[in-house]
Amino acid sequence: MNNPIQALALHPDRLFSSDVNVVEIARKLYAEIKDLPIISPHGHTDPSWFNENKNFGNATDLLIKPDHYVFRMLYSQGIPLTDLGIPQHGLKGNMAQAIDTDPQKVWQIFADNYHLFAGTPSGYWLDSVFSNIFGFTEKLCSQNAQEYYQEITEKLATPEFKPHALMDRFNIEFIATTEGALDDLKHHRAIKDTPMAKRVSTSFRPDDVVDASREDFVENLAKLAEITGEDTNTWQGYLNAIRARRAFFIKEGRATATDHGHPTALTADLSEEDCQQLLATCLSGQSTAAEQELFRGQMLTELAGMSIEDGLVMQIHPGVHRNHNQPIFDVFGRDKGCDIPSQTDFVDALKPLLSKYGNHPKLKVILFTLDETTYSRELAPLAGHYPSLKLGPAWWFNDSPAGMYRFRQQTTETAGFYNTVGFNDDTRAFLSIPARHDVARRVDCRYLAELVCNHQISETEAHTLAYQLTYGLVKKAYKLD
């Protein structure tokens, strides 16, 4: 592992193509949009950061332990999660002995294996963070690991690295967090009368009170009843309770959007009687997987109806087999890099919702997918027709240079650019936000430059589109303008 240390220097033309003609146009397009403010309408940052404005911890605690992109790769090469200090939060993990891992040792393991990230978006983001945010000029490796650790950890303790200072440095005009339906939004309420209120809002993610397959579903509906004063044992009471929480999220959290992470995109349109029955079954704790799926499907349609009432933009993130690795889930819990995408159908699945509400001028639904086969076959044709549908950007595993490029290549011809909604970083890795948005800007400029070089659009059109893809469309889609 003691290879010569490599220089770390981000090339100004990175991701612009190898083709000099494309690079030349992409450079011009990028120059005009690179300094536009960041709009981050969907993500998983911690609202306490924006309220409390405390310094982050050490390098390992900030950059490795919470980043499942990073530790999943290390785990895939046989490094135990316990060696990386990943806490044992799972059902069987609670009974396990506490792990106390030296953060510097974890950092060394990470550095020793940094070559694994070559060609991956994580590697790209990390290099960007190290270079742009911390000013390193050598690439991370075994030899310089501890210098890196010290330098990062020291800087993180300075005032310049507090969340508010970083928001300004990163030029973040707006960022949305995501909270569950039962959340009290205490941090969002706390900043209500501060300048942060204009820059930080929540999103309403009601999976915890919609997904009857969760072990805490019955308990969650009891809490929902308690918070709202509604009887969540009746269908109308349950819906009203959700309406009440949406109103609370709008008023106290300045939410403009909801988010729904479902195993599939199934929707349903049942009679009220059937809904009442299905709710009762789910509350009985005796529901089958098919009944839980139908319940979630019915709720997507109900939530679309509520979006028409209250104006919240609806985001649907379907198609993930969560916690695929059962032994890891048992010991370490959720979000440990074990979520695997699966085939996703949109055409039949969304039909009940779309038949009911798809032509309503007030409905705005943003669709995401991890199944790239649906880009050209299903999503672009759907978004290129239904006025209520827009396409979210390349998501999660596809939030990468090649992934974003495929998204544009496979959606633009049928859906155009104006049925897309700019970029989402969808991250809890705060320091990586500028790099992630920058990747999207660069890839979009590359794609546009190629269309210019192929004489499919003019350079003038490309400039307009670069602005729209970076700033205009996202503000419009999420009702931020």
Added chain:
Amino acid sequence: MNNPIQALALHPDRLFSSDVNVVEIARKLYAEIKDLPIISPHGHTDPSWFNENKNFGNATDLLIKPDHYVFRMLYSQGIPLTDLGIPQHGLKGNMAQAIDTDPQKVWQIFADNYHLFAGTPSGYWLDSVFSNIFGFTEKLCSQNAQEYYQEITEKLATPEFKPHALMDRFNIEFIATTEGALDDLKHHRAIKDTPMAKRVSTSFRPDDVVDASREDFVENLAKLAEITGEDTNTWQGYLNAIRARRAFFIKEGRATATDHGHPTALTADLSEEDCQQLLATCLSGQSTAAEQELFRGQMLTELAGMSIEDGLVMQIHPGVHRNHNQPIFDVFGRDKGCDIPSQTDFVDALKPLLSKYGNHPKLKVILFTLDETTYSRELAPLAGHYPSLKLGPAWWFNDSPAGMYRFRQQTTETAGFYNTVGFNDDTRAFLSIPARHDVARRVDCRYLAELVCNHQISETEAHTLAYQLTYGLVKKAYKLD
């Protein structure tokens, strides 16, 4: 919307790549094939045009109202179909009040939103039509919308813009229309003894008498019986009636091909007894969706057998969820941009037909798909083995520069070039035909030029292939030579 007006000038190297090496070779290949006559073996033009040779109407009636590619994009951005003058032909639409929309107002809306088409094939075709056919030198926009409308509408009224004159101008050597099994082919019969007879033929599309899910199926079989004198209540009578119509289409419409638009590619090979029973069930009006599907599947196999008898080339276009938007269908009817592709299986679906007839030297089946995942996985392996199978070009949503390019990239290595059949425009938009064929020629030249630049084929081979992909293969595949 009052931006500066942009120039409209089609670049001679458009779609040839940004890479100068590729462009140089592509230019040479294209120079030799660009003026080859157009062979349009599958499409939806109106046969009355070729018989009556009347002038087309105004700009809106010709270029917007019949083009669901165009109005689906406008609708996706919230513009009501009624504002675009789309007539209400659906079940509930018959009861709605008549819409009388000013065509100039519709044109203005279209022009105001012309930016939506940036990067789409519709935008490309429209610019080509405006530039090449009407001679415009400014890009369509809000400011010049009415000039455009007047200029186009005036030109459409001149003798140079009658169908026959345009056929000559477009260098259309041959064009096939598509008619249903019950059609009387009056326009095709009328031109029987004119020079047009060599240039225009029909194709036999029996979906109306094969698809028992249609509301008019029973009625259609009654008409079929009446026209042919066969008893369509018996399986053999029904098959003979279809045979009779095929013979009529060959004799009176000079058909060389059939076309089948089915929800899936399912085929079946049932006993005669089961077929008789299934026909009876379908005629009873009590058939289930599964029985209707099986009936269509059985008929694909029967139709393949008939193709062996009478030599008609069989085209199968499967995998579309038609009229996905129920409220739009109810009011506006079919073909309103609401058809959405869905996952399509060919491997298991075609097996019954192929087991029975797939090795027969007289069978020729051309397969199309909207599910691009089948290109490399199913279609290229099937066409690279079965002598009866050939691959139709990139279809519908994929009839686009990137779509065609993916088709070549994903089929050539396994199926080669000689198991493909040149280009189909598949359109009712007559004026766009030259542009559509030109896109195919340019993309093929680009693809071939890349193989030359990668030293995978020689320039000599590329010239031969460019000719074959443009002219040779289509004439052979559709038995036009």
Added chain:
Amino acid sequence: MNNPIQALALHPDRLFSSDVNVVEIARKLYAEIKDLPIISPHGHTDPSWFNENKNFGNATDLLIKPDHYVFRMLYSQGIPLTDLGIPQHGLKGNMAQAIDTDPQKVWQIFADNYHLFAGTPSGYWLDSVFSNIFGFTEKLCSQNAQEYYQEITEKLATPEFKPHALMDRFNIEFIATTEGALDDLKHHRAIKDTPMAKRVSTSFRPDDVVDASREDFVENLAKLAEITGEDTNTWQGYLNAIRARRAFFIKEGRATATDHGHPTALTADLSEEDCQQLLATCLSGQSTAAEQELFRGQMLTELAGMSIEDGLVMQIHPGVHRNHNQPIFDVFGRDKGCDIPSQTDFVDALKPLLSKYGNHPKLKVILFTLDETTYSRELAPLAGHYPSLKLGPAWWFNDSPAGMYRFRQQTTETAGFYNTVGFNDDTRAFLSIPARHDVARRVDCRYLAELVCNHQISETEAHTLAYQLTYGLVKKAYKLD
């Protein structure tokens, strides 16, 4: 067909891209790895070649008759298999009259149709063989067909073209053959004490005793019992018999890997009682397709357990509809170019195996697919997480320049490079082995060069990776180092 004869000269920069920047870097990367020894850890060469070291036969017998890539293309264009001398080995073929085809006539047909292979990997490999191995400077065509035939056939009879000499000439450091569970490994045993023993080993492919849908399954289990002395009617006896064969393959055939060709990737984890019952059902000859599928699935899990015990690397090749063309299978038998890929699920299918053994540090499973949609959606996420999983290279129909390139593009960002295992040629076409490995090396250099030109990796990293992808990873993955 009497076109001017074309020159045959392999360009030194072939497959490196049309882009001069990419070519320049690719050249440098390739220069350093092009002469690395060939490691061929999975393929279908005949072990007798390495033991007996006899000369090969004539050009047709070596290059056409055994190569289903070649004759499937000819068949797809209507050339009967009997005209190509393909023997009738199928069930109905045994009763057919013997075919005695003149090999020179077959060669002429092949040459007359050589244009069909333009743009295909077969065409590329054949040109490489003709140029590099036989020294031809004219491209094969109708006119020079018989000169080609004579020249090749004469050279094949010389000492320089015996298998051992070719192994040295091809710089094959290691090659694995594949044998069924009942094989006596006589050729592998025969070379045990020769220098070939270090260079040639077998792989254990137990499909014949695992796939209960085979007509010879019951008979095979009887043979298995006889060979091992175990009672294969009992579940434990059956498993022990397989264990014994694995030990035999390790000891006598120096096997380091197993291989499993299954219709799907299904795995199962049943109780021992259920396993015993399922075995009995399968042995009764009365098992349904679903029971046979479950049996194969259970066995994949059992075989994974055995791999943990004995260290054999497990290769899974799922997702092929074998012998799709029933009439061809009946007359000509297996492996006649009639195998068609089909949709393949990995996420749900592998879960039982992975839940049981997926985190075990001693398990190594290499996954292959013909369904490219699973690269980014399923396989890269799985291999980027589970320590037991690695991704095999682009397989079979995708073992081609564009196929390999898509593999890298769609797997690298999520799985990285280090969860892949270098190249497999998977071939019985011995002479094509250098060309196949060379294609992989060139495409990998191209891919790496593009990342360098896009400033995603440094040139130093690219050099390291080129070495790993060519030589380092394959030796590690197959435990050859």
